[in-house]
Amino acid sequence: MSDPELAAATDAPAAPEEVLYPTETPAAPVPPATPPPDERPAFVYALGRIEPRFPSLGVEKEVAQVLARMDTAGLTDRQAMKALLEDSDNRYLVRSLCWVFLIEGMETYIVVPRDPADLHLLIESYREEARRDDIDVVVGVRGPLAPPDMCNGLTVPVVAFDQIYSFDRDHLLESIPLPHDLPAERADQFRSTAGGLLEQFRQLADNAGATDEHRAVNFLLLRSPQLYATATEQFDRDFAFQGVDVRTSALSGVRSVVDVVLSFRNRESDLLEQQSARVDVTEEFPFLVSPIGPYFQR
Numbered sequence: 001m002s003d004p005e006l007a008a009a010t011d012a013p014a015a016p017e018e019v020l021y022p023t024e025t026p027a028a029p030v031p032p033a034t035p036p037p038d039e040r041p042a043f044v045y046a047l048g049r050i051e052p053r054f055p056s057l058g059v060e061k062e063v064a065q066v067l068a069r070m071d072t073a074g075l076t077d078r079q080a081m082k083a084l085l086e087d088s089d090n091r092y093l094v095r096s097l098c099w100v101f102l103i104e105g106m107e108t109y110i111v112v113p114r115d116p117a118d119l120h121l122l123i124e125s126y127r128e129e130a131r132r133d134d135i136d137v138v139v140g141v142r143g144p145l146a147p148p149d150m151c152n153g154l155t156v157p158v159v160a161f162d163q164i165y166s167f168d169r170d171h172l173l174e175s176i177p178l179p180h181d182l183p184a185e186r187a188d189q190f191r192s193t194a195g196g197l198l199e200q201f202r203q204l205a206d207n208a209g210a211t212d213e214h215r216a217v218n219f220l221l222l223r224s225p226q227l228y229a230t231a232t233e234q235f236d237r238d239f240a241f242q243g244v245d246v247r248t249s250a251l252s253g254v255r256s257v258v259d260v261v262l263s264f265r266n267r268e269s270d271l272l273e274q275q276s277a278r279v280d281v282t283e284e285f286p287f288l289v290s291p292i293g294p295y296f297q298r
Contacts, residue, residue, distance in 0.1 A: 040256075042142035043284045044159050045218050046209025047202060048103035050111060050125040050136045050166075052081075055098040055151050063093060079128045086123060094119050098151035101138055107156055108208055110146045111138055114160040121164040133169035137222060139284065142210055162284065165222070169195065172222070179229040193235060194228040200241065213246035216258050216279040219286040226292045230262065230275050239264035239273060251289070255282040261295050 054060035063084065072080040084090050099122050101109040113119055125136050140161035148155060173191045182190055201221050207214045220227050231241060242263040249257040261276040276295035279286050 040282075041284070042210060043215065043281075044109070044138060044140050044142050044161075044209050045215040045286060046101065046103060046108070046138050046159075047135055047207075047218055047221070048101050048108065048138070048209075049134055050122065050138070050164070051100050051102060052085075052097040052122075052126060053100050053151060053154070055096070055149075059093070059096045062096075066090060066093065076128070078126075078130065082126055082128045085126055091119065094123060098154070099125075100151065100154065100156075101136070101159065103208060104203075107154060109138070109142070109157055109159040110151050110154065111140070111159050111161050111164075114140065114162055118161070118164075121161070121166075125164055125166045131168065135167055135169060135172065137163075137165040137218070138209070139163040141284065169198070172198070176228055177225045179232070182229075182232070190228070190232050193232045197228060197231050197241065201244065204244070212256055212258055212281040215281050215286055216246055216260050217244060219279060219281075220260055220277060220288075224277065224288065224292070227262075227277070230292050231264075234264040234273070234275075238267050240267050242272070249278055249289075251278070255280055257281070257289055259295070262292075 054063070063081075066084055067080055070080070070083065072083070075083065085094055095116075099111050100107050101111050111122070113121065127134055138159060138161050140159045140163075143158045143160060145155050146158050150158075173194050176191075176194055178187055178190060198221060201217060204214070204217065207217070209215055209218050234241070242265050245261045245263070247259045247261060249259045251257045257278060257280050259276045259278055261274050264273050264275070265271065266273075274295040274297075275292050277292040278289040280289050
């Protein structure tokens with residue numbers, strides 16, 4: 001073949017590839033898979049307490065000047081601060097303060113609203129009287145470490161929150177529905193059992209509400225009345241609570257699903273029984289996949 005003929009053959013469009021398995025109708029589009037855990041946003045579902053801090057001397061002095069112009073006679077320091085925060089004219093100060101989230105007394109996050117309209121959630125989290133049993137729940141997305149000038153040198157991760165729930169321990173326990181078959185005279189015992197379980201769960205090591213496991217546990221503490229009913233039933237059968245373990249569910253694939261396993265051991269026979277709940281932690285807001293029931297290790 002001559003050079004012109006070779007060039008013409010090279011420039012000619014390629015023949016279409018043969019379709020071995022033609023289909024009459026196009027296949028349905030496949031929905032995008034959920035990113036693996038290390039590629040998803042770092043969601044946070046944490047229990048602790050929120051406290052405002054002065055990020056700089058200038059903000060501290062501005063707060064002092066505003067308080068000096070207010071009628072604060074007879075108010076405690078926290079009552080005066082609460083009045084300042086609730087005054088809409090002082091919204092600029094609410095934005096200027098540094099809001100620190102503490103877990104078991106440790107400074108763990110700096111929290112900021114993802115939507116400025118949610119500043120009121122920070123104001124509501126500030127109590128006129130601080131008590132040890134106050135609980136704030138922060139749901140949001142963890143970001144990078146705060147720069148030193150953001151909160152007077154405090155360098156912890158910043159969490160952009162979408163929701164904050166603020167209540168005290170007694171309010172939480174009173175809001176837990178009593179089991180239908182529980183006699184009325186045992187209501188106080190049920191509340192006592194729930195309170196003890198709540199404290200045991202909250203003291204889990206390093207529970208910053210940032211891992212799938214801890215987010216699932218914290219979710220159940222707040223959203224699963226069955227958790228407390230199950231513990232009460234086990235105590236009635238003379239079983240002692242041994243601990244909680246979180247394992248990747250066999251259903252975990254496209255979505256991140258975990259099994260929260262509760263272990264109870266009979267005080268007399270030493271028999272171990274386990275109950276578990278299945279929780280989907282794929283997105284920012286966890287939800288229950290299956291209620292608490294007997295757990296059989298596969």
